[in-house]
Amino acid sequence: MSETQDAQGREVFTVHPEILAGGAAYRPVKREPAPQHPQQSDRGDRAAEQRPPAS
Amino acid sequence: MPRRRDPDYVVDPDRGSGSVGAKLADIVSPESAQSRGEARAGLRDLDSMTEAMPGLTRQQRDRERISPRATTAELGHPRMQRSLPTADQERVPFSSRQKKARSKTRIGVQGQLPAAQYQAQRALMTNPRRWHELNDALSENTGDVQALSDAQQQVVRRVDRSIQAYERSNDRGHVIYANVAMPYQINHSNLAAFVEHNFHAGDQISFDRYTAGTHQLHETTRYAAGDTAGRVAVFEIATRRGVYLGHSDSQDNTAHLLPRGMEFEVVGSHEATWRSPDGSTGTRVVIQLRDITPEPADQGKDHP
Secondary structure, X not given: OOOOEOOOOOEXXXXXXXXXXXXXXXXXXXXXXXXXXXXXXXXXXXXXXXXXXXX | OOOOOEOOEEEEOOOOOOOOOOEEOEEEOHHHHHHHHHHHHHHHHHHHHHHHOXXXXXXXXXXXXXXXXXXXXXXXXXXXXXXXXXXXXXXXXXXXXXXXXXXHHHHHHHOOOOHHHXXXXXXXXXXXXXXXXXXXXXXXXXXXXXXXOHHHHHHHHHHHHHHHHHHHHOOOOEEEEEEEEOOXXXXXXXXXXXXXXXXXXXXXXXXOOOEEEEOOHXXXXXXXXXXXOOOEEEEEEEEOOOXXXXXXXXXXXXXXXXXXXXXXXXXXXXXXXXXXXXXXXEEEEEEEEEEOOOOHHHHHOOOO
């Protein structure tokens, strides 16, 4: 078996090192609390709508 | 939910947004952490309901689910589980046999992947900008894939299926090392104390994003070479999940991609010693995690 190609001849790619990195290139972290998105409350509503009533 | 050790803040190890791929811990308010935890619980409930719904095929359930289902094969042997090392145990390079076996499985599974899944996985893992954008979108929406754009949902579903394809063929456990940068106030002088204060045994944490790591502490340390401040710790994660994206023993490359939507329990933290193939050694602050991702699919086993 080839170590560089799969059975369809596609590349056995290498993960980009930045994706495994840490350190120098960081942007400052966001300081404000995470914003409350409309979807979050929507999700809660969806869960509540589909949750069976408590017996 | 991110654990809470201080009444004024919570350290969420998966929340920060950075220009590189490592996890970036952020400080969020307790209210925000609680809200995000409740949102995740609601999403798990939805997945449980999807699994319990009669009349759906496995494929239909997987399409409707918000978090990807674990599809791991049975362990080949109990010794293949791989457990977390003890604090005084030196982290040594992966054996040639381990690399060859996992690489063989990777190439075999990849050869069977549809072109769309292969392209989605490749584009995500070779393009830091795409990695950054997709993971930020998942984090912003607390892991709710259905809140993403149609194009993003398509990519996420394809990547999820490509990971599941590997899991179905993998009879081994993993210990994965992933860099995590602590908030900017932290540096080499207070990293160990900050980690000890904020990650206690028994705490539970959630990763809405995908997680990229390696099977070797020295290798993950090499990728963190730019951490001049000394604020990057390492998650040492015991799990059966994810896909090996490293190579055989011709390269010192044991990359691994973990699925999104995972939950972990903190086992502990300590300074660990690593050794590289050339004999050099070093230490890192590691936070040991155990995979406790709930599996709603268990509730749907009666439905084919």
